[in-house]
Amino acid sequence: MQTQLADFIRDTPDGREADEILRNCVHCGFCTATCPTYQLLGDELDGPRGRIYLIKQVLEGHEPTEKTRLHLDRCLTCRSCESTCPSGVQYGRLVDIGRHVVETKVPRRGADRAVRWALREFVPRAGLFGAAMKAGRMVRGMLPETLKDKVPLARPAGPWPRPRHGRRMLTLAGCVQPSMAPSINAAAARVLETLGISLQEAPGAGCCGA
Numbered sequence: 345m346q347t348q349l350a351d352f353i354r355d356t357p358d359g360r361e362a363d364e365i366l367r368n369c370v371h372c373g374f375c376t377a378t379c380p381t382y383q384l385l386g387d388e389l390d391g392p393r394g395r396i397y398l399i400k401q402v403l404e405g406h407e408p409t410e411k412t413r414l415h416l417d418r419c420l421t422c423r424s425c426e427s428t429c430p431s432g433v434q435y436g437r438l439v440d441i442g443r444h445v446v447e448t449k450v451p452r453r454g455a456d457r458a459v460r461w462a463l464r465e466f467v468p469r470a471g472l473f474g475a476a477m478k479a480g481r482m483v484r485g486m487l488p489e490t491l492k493d494k495v496p497l498a499r500p501a502g503p504w505p506r507p508r509h510g511r512r513m514l515t516l517a518g519c520v521q522p523s524m525a526p527s528i529n530a531a532a533a534r535v536l537e538t539l540g541i542s543l544q545e546a547p548g549a550g551c552c553g554a
Contacts, residue, residue, distance in 0.1 A: 345369045345396075350405035358441045359403070365438045366400055368431045369393075375425035375435070381418050389415045392425040392435050399442030408446045416443050467519060468551040474523040501526035504533050507542035514544055519551045 347366050353359035375392035376382045382391030389398060398415055402408045416439060423436040452460070466472050480487070480495040487495065513536060515529055533543040 345371065345400070347400065347404065349403050352405075353403055353445065358444070362399070362403055362438055362441045365434050366396065366403075368433045369396055370431050372430065374428045374430060375433075378424040378428045380420060380422065380424065385418075387415075390418050392419075395419060395439060395442070396433075396435070399438060402442060402445055402449075408450050410450060413446050413450050416446060470517075470519045470522060470550070473519055477523040496524055499525070499527050501530040502534070504530045505537040505542070507544055509537075509540050509542040511541045512544055513541050514546055516549045517545045518549075 345366050345368075347363050349359055349363055353362070371393065373393050379391045382388075382394075388394040395415055398408075398412050402412065419439055421436055421439065425435050426433070429435070466476055477495065481498055484492055484495050484497075515532070517529065521528060529543070529545065536543045
């Protein structure tokens with residue numbers, strides 16, 4: 345991919361890195377096959393290739409809009425696209441650079457900033473998030489449908505087998521899953537138990553970064 349980066353970023357460390365990443369992209373579109381947001385929404389701009397074009401335009405001097413930011417916001421940064429890219433495009437790093445530039449050029453509204461602050465403060469802290477989830481379940485019946493869907497009903501985790509096998513596997517509890525879906529890891533532990541593998545949680549691991 346040919347590039348002509350704008351003066352504001354061309355000779356910066358981020359600019360040089362972004363330029364190299366962009367030049368590696370060959371527009372093949374293999375990345376769309378493993379992108380969850382593209383598969384769900386079917387919009388080119390909600391897939392890696394489309395977002396790369398958006399970031400390229402911004403870095404070449406085109407003014408971003410709230411729509412540009414929306415498409416970048418929708419990226420989960422799961423980097424599944426990198427696993428199917430034959431050219432080794434480091435999309436995760438490129439989207440980080442693009443988001444930083446767009447954030448400085450398209451300021452967020454107060455309500456949006458407040459929501460993002462709350463997510464940063466509550467989600468990575470399992471204790472706070474768990475308390476908020478319990479409170480949400482207590483008033484779930486009074487919540488609007490759009491919010492009710494985000495507060496799943498409590499589901500017992502079920503028994504977790506005691507470790508007794510020589511083969512062991514370590515898992516991170518994370519910050520959200522213990523409160524929203526505690527049954528997943530417990531079910532995985534029971535399945536692995538039947539295969540002769542003991543699943544153990546890493547204590548105090550905190551946020552896994554997903």
